[in-house]
Each structure stands twice: as structure tokens, then as C-alpha cells.
Amino acid sequence: MIVEIGHYALVLALALSVIQTVLPFWGARARDASLMGIGPVAAVGVFICVAIAFGALTWAYVTSDFTVRNVVENSHSLKPLLFRITGLWGNHEGSMLLWVLVVALFGALLAVARNMAPGVLRADALAVQGLISVAFLTFIISVSNPFARLVAPPAEGQDLNPILQDIGLAIHPPLLYIGYVGFSLVFAFAAAALIGGRIDAIWARAVRPWCLIAWAFLTLGIAMGSYWAYYELGWGGFWFWDPVENASFMPWLSGTALLHSILVMEKRDALKVWTILLAILTFSLSLLGAFLVRSGVLTSVHAFATDPGRGLFILAILVFFIGGGFALFAWRAPLLKTGGLFAPVSREGALVVNNLLLATACATVFIGTLYPLALEGLTGDKISVGPPFYDATFVPLAMALLLLIPFGQALAWKRGDLAGAVSRLLFVMGLSIVACLAIVFMQHGGPVLAVIGLWLGIFVFVGGVNEILSRSWKRGASLSVVLRRAAGLPRSAWGAAVAHAGVGVCVIGLAAQAWSIETLASVRPGQPLAVGPYEVVLTDSFSRQVANYREDVARFHVLQGGAIIRTVDASKRFFPARNTSTTEAGISTIGLGQVYVALGDAGEHGLGVRLYWKPWVLLIWIGAVIAAIGGALSFSDRRLRVGAPTRGRRKQPAAKDATAMATVAAQ
Template sequence: MTVELGHFALILAFCLSLVQSTLPVVGARRGDMRLMEAGSTTAVGTLALLSLSFAVLAAAYVASDFSVLNVVQNSHSAKPLLYRITGVWGNHEGSMLLWVLILSLFSTLVVFFGRDLPPSLRANVLGVQAWITSAFLAFILFTSNPFERIVPAPIEGQDLNPILQDIGLAIHPPLLYLGYVGFSISFSFAVAALIDGRIDAAWARWVRPWTLAAWVFLTAGISMGSYWAYYELGWGGWWFWDPVENASFMPWLSGTALLHSALVMEKRAALKIWTVLLAILTFSLSLLGTFLVRSGVLTSVHSFAVDPERGVFILAILCVFVGGSLALFAWRSSELEPGGLFAPISREGALVLNNLFLTTATATILIGTLYPLVLETITGTKISVGPPFFNMTFGPLMVPLLLAVPFGPLLAWKRGDLAAAAQRLYFAAGLAMAAGLVALALVEGVRVLAAFGFGVAVWLMAGSLVDLLGRANFAKAGFATGLRRLKGLPRSAFGTALAHFGLGVTVLGIVAVSALETETVTVMEPGQVVEAGGYGLRFEGVAPREGPNYTEEAGGFVVLKDGAERGRIESARRFYPARQMPTTEAGIHTELFTQVYVSLGDPLSNGGQTVVRIWTKPLVTLIWYGTVFMAFGGIVSLADRRLRIGAPSRRATRAVPLEGAA
């Protein structure tokens, strides 16, 4: 009976979302406050019902209720409790329920944090959010019911995919969905503003916090997913340009462009067309990622479903929302005034340059991801587009953008002085050149291109601090006065510096591990020591063990440096009987930012010998520490008082109505 309660709550949530999708929009057209307020009530009600539905599914997993088909297919009574809980969203049906739950959560947040919004805009935003919620609830109810019963109920379940039985499943998907779905608010604001017929600087102020929050979550989600794949799959890589990885990276790139564009619109009432279009495209790319993961058109470790019926349903949703919003944009865009004028050399100009590079990079990734699918559909020919293509196209686009990043905060609005900004960056440029030369001269294995990469990383890190230090002006004002000036700066200035500094840290990690990584594949026997990348590894043998729902052969290693023991590593080969699936559990030893990574291969027939793969990865952890800086920079910016108090009243700002708007 409990499971039917969850299903019934899901149906009621669908009905409420249909009400929310119509009454507020009609009320906004008629100016009826009672109808507009209905959107707030239904949004809260939908969230409550979806929370109940999700809790019921989670309870079925915890209790190992094998009368539910979804639990049978993705759980096992011997599975640890943590993985029974995370298994709720470790499958297609459960993850879609989490998806709409987060979507409803954001709608409710608009209710509570959007009280200063004009009533018609708020009603339209809630209505657009409900359109999306209704579409995906219909998708769940008609093609992906997580509460479907199985009769007779089996005694035991089929277990969760072993790769997903990891703490990463508890963190990565929720963060990623908070990012994906968070951009739906930016999308809804854009569509609502086009319907409402008013787009101005106040609108940009309202959109920016939601966009920033979604960007922070997506940054953290992609970073966590990268590290999870790095240590769980046992192949030693942190990014493979997998199509589904690309599907999460594309909205991150366009969302970054949206953040910068919204800033220009807020400050200068410019780039209105850019901002609205980017808000639509960013969430459209999120929907595209949902389609790629769940349609079965891609083969990937990230894919959830291979059912063509589901793929067609999501494709229809994609076409309706992307096509409809772009059609609305095309209808309204000609009526948008261009806004404030600015010189090419200005902060606005720097942000436009940023957007051009980011959107072009997004387009190259989109082409590389979809081209094999289009070619196979048209000609039946199967090809793969791998890392060489993306490295050759994405990398060259990023280099000039990275070089330009430190200039942006130093240029004035409307008309900037490039020479003056360059003078303020002399010290950062000197540090970058010194870093490149030192790396080239002293670090074995570094070539000119890698040395240039080290220089770019230092340029970004040092350049990110120049604006803050320039505003403090310690040299002239003194230390105490400089500190007071720093304290008085808006938090968004610190957030920008942290995010740009984090970008430099990530670039440093990427360059270091790409240029200096070593890989050793060898056959080892107990007691043998192998030298790899400046470390020694002593193999202590393999021992069998049993886990709660798996058996494993665990190999022990002692890490040596200059003859002294520095730590121990354990790598294992696991086998999950329920799934009849083996996995490799990598062993990792970390020293400061460098890691020794060991993957255990198959044993040889001549007793005691085992194939072992050893990587040394200098500064590899900086890749993820940099993303932490970036996400933290976004959080600091969100704490800026100007965002907390919201946008000024439209009565106090000059709104730009669209021609023919109601």
C-alpha cells in the first residue's frame, strides 16, 4: 500500500503542476492577483507531493521491497545501507524523480525569495517552471514509472551497477542536477520576460543570483564526477571527452557566458539579446544532456536507459521547449533596444570577447558530440570523435581567452585604457615568464608548449589578485588603510578574484599532469620493488577478501621515496556475483598535490605474478582544488549584499517595454 501512496502522490503532483502551468499565466494576462497567487500555492503543494513520492521510493529501497520492479533491478539485500539509499537515483526512473523534485524545489524557492518580483513576472516564471515540471512528470508517469509492481516478487534483487556503488553517487548526481535544473530558472525568467514584454537592468539583477547558484552547483557536480571517474574506473584519466561528459560541460560553458552577459546587462543595460538568448540556450543544453543520457543513442558508462520510447518522448519535450522558446525569442528580439553603447576596449568589450570564445567553444563541442549521431542516422556509418578532435579545437580557443581574463576586471566600463591595464599587469606577466623559464630549465620532461602552459597558469593566478591589490593600494595607503579598503570592497570582487584564481590553479594541474605524468606497466611478484616516476613501489602480494555483496583480490603496495617508506596503497579486483560483473578499485597515495596511482591487473598463470599499472601524476589534485576555488568564488559572490537585497523596484528604473507588449 505504501508504494501506491508514492504513485498516487506523483499523479496528484502532475495535476497540481498542470494547474500551476495555467492559472498564474492567465492571471498575469488579466491582471488578476488571485489567479497569479495560485502559482505560489500550487508550487509549494507540488513540492510537498513530490517529496512524499521520493520518500516512499527511498523507503522501498531501504527496506529492500522486491515487490517493486525498480528496486529489484537496482538493489540487493546485502548491499550496504548507504548504497541502498543512493541507489534510489542510481537508475533512470529514480533519477528522473530526483530531477523533477529539484525542479519543484527551485519553483518553491522562487515563491519564497521572489517576493520583490513584479507580480506578473513572478506568475509567468512559476507558470513556465510548471510547464517543464508537467512535461517531465508526464514522461515519468507514462514511460518511467518508478513504482511499478512485479508479481510474483522475487526473493532477491539484481543489485546496483558496481561502478555506482560508491560515495560519489551520493554527491555527484544531486550536485549535477542542482546545476542542470537550476538553469531552468534563468530559462523561465527569459521566457517570462519575453511574454511579459519587459526586459531591463532590474531583470538582469533578478536573474543573476539564480544563474550563479546553478553555475556553482554545476561546477561542483562536474568536478566531483571527474574525480569519481578518475579513481573508480581505474584508467587513470580525469577527462575523456565522453559524449555525456560533454553534455554537462556545454551548459557550464554557456552558463559562464550567461553570468558575464547578465553582469553587463545589469550594469550598463546592454547585451540584452545576448543575455536572453544565452539563458534559453543554457537550459536547452541541459535538456540535450538529459536526452543523450536517457535516449539510448549513446553508449556510455553514464547512460541510464536504452528504451527508444523514452528517447522519443524526451526528444519531443526538447523540441517543444527549445523550439518554442527560440521561436518566441525570434518574435520578440527585433523589438529589443540595444541598450548602452560602449567602446571595444572596455569592460563590456572584454566580456563580449569572453562570450564569443565561450559560445564558440560550446559550438565545437556540440558539433563533435552530435556529428557521429547525425552521420550514423543519415548514412549508417559509425564513427567516433575522440580526444584528438576536442584537444585540437577546444584548446586553441581557450588560450587567447585565458590570456585575456586578467584584463577584464581592470578595464573601466564604457571606455577602458588597455595600456593602463597592461601596466598594472607587468608584475603578473613577469611572474608568468619566470615560471615558464624555470619549468623549462629545471623540470625534467618539460617542453616549450608545457612551459608556456605553466606561464599561463601563473598569469591567471597572479592576474586575478591585481585588481584587489590595486584597489587596496598598500604601497601608497599603508597596510592598515589597505586592509580597510579591502574590507570595504563588495564581495563580488572577491568572488571574481577567487573564481579566476581557481581557473589558474586548474590550468596548472592540467598542464602539470599532461606534461609530467609517467605510466609504468609491469609484472610484479611479492617482495619486488619497481621504480616509477621517482617513487619506488614494493609489492606485498595479493590476498582474498569478502565484502557485503562482493569478493575481491586485494593487492598491497608500500610507497618508497629515497629508500624511506612514505605510505601504503591497496588496489583490488572485485567481483559482484549478483551482477556477474568485475571492477577495478584503484589505489592512490597522495603527497601534497601529487599522486601515485596503482591499478591491479590480472594474475599470470605462472603463480604469484600480477600485472600492475602505475602512474605518477604530478600536481594532479590541483585540477579539482581549482574547481573548489571557482565554486567558492561563486558562493562569495552570492553573499554580496547587492544580490541579497534584490533588484531595485521597476518604478525606480527605466524599463524598456517591447513593442506590442500587453
């Protein structure tokens, strides 16, 4: 019964989303406030209906209702409760339902958010968002129904892919989807601006918060996915330049560019057409990601079912929205009043270079991801484009961008003073060089590229910290005054500085991996193996039965100077329901670094192990989290809310500069 309610709610949601699309759009043309007023109501209705459907499917999973085909294929009654719930989106149908839930969520948020956008713009944006719901709901109901029943239900389910039976599945997809789909609302706003033929700083102010939310969640989603791959796949790597990873990275790159160009639009009324284009592009890349991942074009753990009908349907949705978006752009963009030009040496000039580099970097990732597919389609040759390609193309562009961040932050709007900015950064540069050299000296040298990367990371980090310090610290000021001044800086200024510092931290972590150590060996109990500054020794091995799998555990001690400092368990798990085994790496965090133990097969020579010492590896993800926090800080800035009452009297000069910075930041 509950399952039928869920199915029915989904159909109802489709009907409501048609209303959400048609009536506000019509109302906006007819300037009819009551028709436009239906939009928000319908949007909230769509969200409630999809939430009911989602709840119903969750119920079927929790109670292991094996009359539902989706549950049979992806669940097992012995599976722990958490994985029964998360298994919902660990498959094709369920993940598309989660996708629609987030689309509807953003529609509803726009509907209830007050003062975010002027009437007609909001009505049109809601209509476009509704159209996105219509497309994906039609897809779900027609070819990807998660509520389909089985005529002859089996007694037991087939269980979920064991790799996915992990806490990561509870965190990574929802975060990533909020990020991906969040850009749908930005796309809706861009389309609405094109339909209305009006675009100005108010548009930028209305869109920026949504862009910030989407960006922060996408950052977290990607970082979480990377950490999950790192500990679950057991290869010790955290980024493989796999097409599926790239699919999430491309919208991130263009979304980051968008975040910065919106700022120029808000502050200087320039880069309008480019910003609209980026908004369309970012969501197009999100859709492309969904298509690549879900259609079976690529093989990966993310490609759940390779059903050509579904792939074609998603392709149709992709073509409709991307084609429609660009057609609208081609038709309406020339009508938009373009903004003024500006001095090359200025904050906005730096932001243009930022956009140029980010867009180009995104294009290199795009080529690397799609070229193999295109080549195979054209010539039948199968190739793979791996890390060396990206090292040679993406990395130099990224380095140029990193170098630019502190300078961009130090330049003023309108007319910047390059010499002044450089002189203000001399201390930052000096400090970062000294710090970098000290680290390299302690590590007895290292590869040149890694040293440069390390310096860039420190430079960006110190630059971010300096941004707050230089604006709150004056010679002779007491600590309390400095703190008060720092606290008084606008949130968006903090957001920018924090996000940039986060990027720096992440880059430091990435560069530090050049000093990681890898050892491959067969070990017997009691026989110590050196890995970096530590020794690892196998002490014990045993088997145990846990919930729905059997586990062979190897216990290791990590020694430093002969003393045991950590105990770490690595294991192999066998899942009888799927006749599959997985390897669980043993990871022991020591400071910011980790000792990583992956198990191989036991043979006559002992137990095969691969050991890593990864110095400062945690910084990679900590940096991403810091960057996302920066995005959240910027989001919480009151001045982003159009019409929000201003606290106290306006502080003219300081305030202006503040939001500005936020842009350069959010990387």
C-alpha cells in the same frame, strides 16, 4: 502502502503543476494579483508532493521492498545502506524522479524567495517552471514509473551496477542535477521576459543569483564526476571528451557565458537580446544532455535503459521546450528595446569577447559531440571523435580566453585604458613568467604547449589574486588597513577574483599532467618499480569478503629514497549478484600529486600493474572547487537582492566597479 502514497503524490504533483502553469500566467495577463498569488502556493505544493514521492521511493529502497520493480532491478538486501539510498538515482526511473525533484525545488525556491523579481515577471517565470514540471511529471507517470509493482516479487534484488556502488554516486548526480536544472529557472525567466516583452537591468538582477547557483553546482558536479571517473574507472584519466561528459560541459560553457553577459546587461543595459538567447540556449543544452544520456542514443555507464518509447518522449519534451523557446524568441525578441553600443576597449568589450570565445568553444564541443551521430544517421558511417579533435579546436579557443581573463578584469567599465591595464598587469605577467620558468627548469623542460598552459594558469591565478591586492593595497598602508580594505570590497568582487583564481589553479593542474609518468609492468612481491620520484613495491596480497562482494587486495609500499612513505591498496572486487568484477585503483596522495596503482591480471609473469605518478593532479579539482566558492561568494553579495536594504551609506565608485568584476570571473 507507502509506495502507493508516493505514486499518488506524484499524480497530485502533476495536477498542482498544471495549476502552477495556468493560473499565474492567466493572472499576469489579466493583471489579477490573487490569481498570480496562487503560483507560489502551487509551486511549494508541487515540491512537497514530489518530495513525498521521493521519500516514499527512498523508503522502498531502504527497506529493500522487492515488490517494487525498480528496487528489484537496482538493489540488493546485502548492499550497504548508503548505496541502497543512492541506488535510487543510479537508474533511469529514479534519476528522472531526482530531476523532477530539482525542477520542483527551484520552483519552490523562486516562490519563497522575497524581493527577487517584480510581480508579473515572477508569475510568468513560475508558470514556465510549472510547465517544465508538467512535462517531466507526465513523462515519469506515463512511461517511467518508478513505483511499478511486480506481481511475483523475487526474494532478492539484482543489485546495482558495481561501478555505481560508490560514494561518488551520492555526490555527483545531485550536484550535477542542481546545476543542470537550475538553468531551467533561468530559462523560465528568459521566457517570461519574452512573454512580457520587457527586459531591463532589473531582470538581470533577478536572474543572476539563480544563474550563479546553477553555475556553481554544475561546476562542482562536473568536477566530482571527473574525479569519480578518475579513481573508479582505473585508466588514470580524468576527462575523456566522452559525449556524456560533453553533454554536461556544453551547458557549463554557455552558462559561463551567460553569467558574464548578464553582468553587462545589469551594468550597461546592453547585450539584452544575446543574454536572453544564451539563457534559452543553456537550458536547451541541459535538455539535450538529458536526452543524449537518458535516451540510449549513446552507450555509456549513464545510459541506463534503452527503451525507444522513453527516448522518443524525452525527444518530444526537448523539441517542445527548445522549439518553443526559440519560436518565442524569434517572435518577441525584435520587440525588445535593444541597449546601446559601447567602446570596444572596456570591461564590457572584454566581456563580449569572452562571450564570443565561450560560445564558439561551446559550438566546437557541440560539433564534436553531435557530428558522429548525424553522420551515422545520414551515411551509416560510424566514427568517433576523440581527444585529438578537441585538442585542435577547443583548446586553442580556451587558451585565448584564459589569456584574456586578467586583462578583462583590469579594464574599467565604459571606457577602458588598454595601455593602463597592460602596465598594471606587467608585474603579474613578470611574476607568472618567472614562476613558470622556475617550475619548468626544475622539471628539466617539457612540451611547449604544456609550458604555455602552465604559464596561462599561473597568469590567471596571479591575476585573480592581484585583483584583490591592487584594490586594497596602497604604498605605505599598514597591514591592518590593507586587510580592512580587502574585507570591505564587495562580495561580488571577491567572488570574481576567487573564481578566476580557481580557474587558474585548475589550468595549472591540467598543464602539469604533461609531466605525469606512466609505467606498465608485471611485478612480483619485493620487486621495486620506479615511477617518477618514487618507487612502488608489491608487499602483500590477500582476499577478503566485504558486504556484497569479494575483494582481492594487492598491497604496495611507496618508497622515497629507500624509505617507506605510504602504503596503498589496489584491489579487484567481484560482485556475485551481478557476476561482475570491478577494479579499484590504489591512490596515494603525496603533496598535491598522486601515485596511482591500477591492477591487471595475475599471470605467470607476475601481477600486471599500471602505475602513474601524477604531479599536482589534485589542483584540477581543487581549482574547480575554488571556482565554485567564488560563485557562492558572488551569490552572497547583498546588492544582488532587489530591494534589499543597503548597509550603511552607499560607497559610490567602489561599489559600482565591484559587481562588474564578478562577471569576468566565474569561470
